[in-house]
Amino acid sequence: MKALILVDESQDKIAIREIEKPSPKKGEVLIQVKAAALNHRDQWCRIGMYPNIQYDTVLGSDGAGVVAEIGEGVDSSWLNKGVIINPNINWGNNEAAQSADYHILGMPTNGTFAEYVVVSTDRLSEKPMHLNFTEAAALPLGGLTAFRATFTKGQVSEGQKVLISGIGGGVAQFAFQFAQSVGAEVYVTSGSKDKLAQVVEKGAVGGFNYKEDSWSKYALKTTGGFDVIIDSAGGNSMNDYLRLIKPGGRLVHYGSTTGAPKNLDMFRLFWSQASIHGSTMGSDKEFREMVKFVSENNIKPIISSVRAFDQVISAFDEMHAGDQMGKLVVTF
Structure with a gap:
């Protein structure tokens, strides 16, 4: 599958590569990514201004897609369902602050700038009905x-x-x-x-x-x-x-x-x-509340530009220039 990888050997520091398609394990699902959105943390990873940088990682925290495969023990009702991904990993039980083991999807865990991504089922929310995949992909981290x-x-x-x-x-x-x-x-x-x-x-x-x-x-x-x-x-x-x-x-x-x-x-x-x-990011409880709030108030993310995944590096360059007004989204 195609994926955007953080690399150390090129001037761009990011490159589209062919890598092995992942398979879901127990409690996980494989999502066919329909759209993914950039965040400033992706650009910070690119320029080495983010902690715990690990090369050969698939970048991307925001994504929306369809559940293509399910792992052992996963409710079959998730199969073929449109979803968005909660990018939190290991927030912990304290609503006031994240745990010491907390990190965000896309560094160092492989993220959403790929044709497929594996996540655990507790990271899934159904895509809000009023959003298409491009809009839904822009929601998770920023929202x-x-x-x-x-x-x-x-x-x-x-x-x-x-x-x-x-x-x-x-x-x-x-x-x-x-x-x-x-x-x-x-x-x-x-x-x-x-x-x-x-x-x-x-x-x-x-x-x-x-x-x-x-x-x-x-x-x-x-x-x-x-x-x-x-x-x-x-x-x-x-x-x-x-x-x-x-x-x-x-x-x-x-x-x-x-x-x-x-x-x-x-x-x-x-x-x-x-x-x-x-303040930074938010708990899993807040993620559920946010998705509900967006649905109830019919909120649509402001989109600056949409382009094919093959043009994703140009989206990073646009973010670096700082001229965008809204989210930068790539589609597969």
């Missing part, structure tokens, strides 16, 4: 990360003012859609005027260009501040967020793409009674 950040950590509810940074990213877009679905007043940031305009068309109350020096002052003047801020960048924007958070508000961070802040305004932090929450 789960956003669900935990928005509801478990951010406790977003109707009528609250919410700011979501970096709206071009998949997680940010899901957080926008989730918060919007419960009646929150959602604002966004981006360094792209085009992306801001697109999200305002989709229902954002307003958008702010973080490349403008006075964006946070303008945001505070026009909104009065935010109950919840959901961010993936970190860095020196932290002090902007501390100026923007309402008393008792919540700052939720699920990434740190710009690193640590050079300094942190501790006075604003303690005086505002604000709380800072770290």
Whole structure:
């Protein structure tokens, strides 16, 4: 079968190779992958900026397809069923945080950028009926990360003012859609005027260009501040967020793409009674809740582009350029 492998001997660091088709063992199923989607972790693996890198691994955490074979002890009702994959592996029993053995499908366990992938049955959810395979493939990792950040950590509810940074990213877009679905007043940031305009068309109350020096002052003047801020960048924007958070508000961070802040305004932090929450991925329980929420609210992932699997390396290059607006999906 064809698969995208992380390699050490080429300039691209990834290559499509022919590898042996896996077979399901006890409690497992073989999924014929219909579509798979990129996440930033795939690109980070490609450039060596992810822990526990193992070459010759099939990348990919997001996927949707059809159960083609079942292993011993698996309920036959799964056969030929359309499914999405929960990319969590070994989250553990603590809802508050992942276990020490936790990892994500696609590194070091072979992932979804292949014609077939084997997973255990407890990683399966039926594909939401309102999504096609391309849309469903874009949901799992980004949807789960956003669900935990928005509801478990951010406790977003109707009528609250919410700011979501970096709206071009998949997680940010899901957080926008989730918060919007419960009646929150959602604002966004981006360094792209085009992306801001697109999200305002989709229902954002307003958008702010973080490349403008006075964006946070303008945001505070026009909104009065935010109950919840959901961010993936970190860095020196932290002090902007501390100026923007309402008393008792919540700052939720699920990434740190710009690193640590050079300094942190501790006075604003303690005086505002604000709380800072770290968040990443989510538990199996949250995955089930997320899929149910998406189905009940008829949420569809925002797709930036779809291409054949043979063109998957160009999708990685597009992600590296950072111009996408939505998920990058490949089909088989």
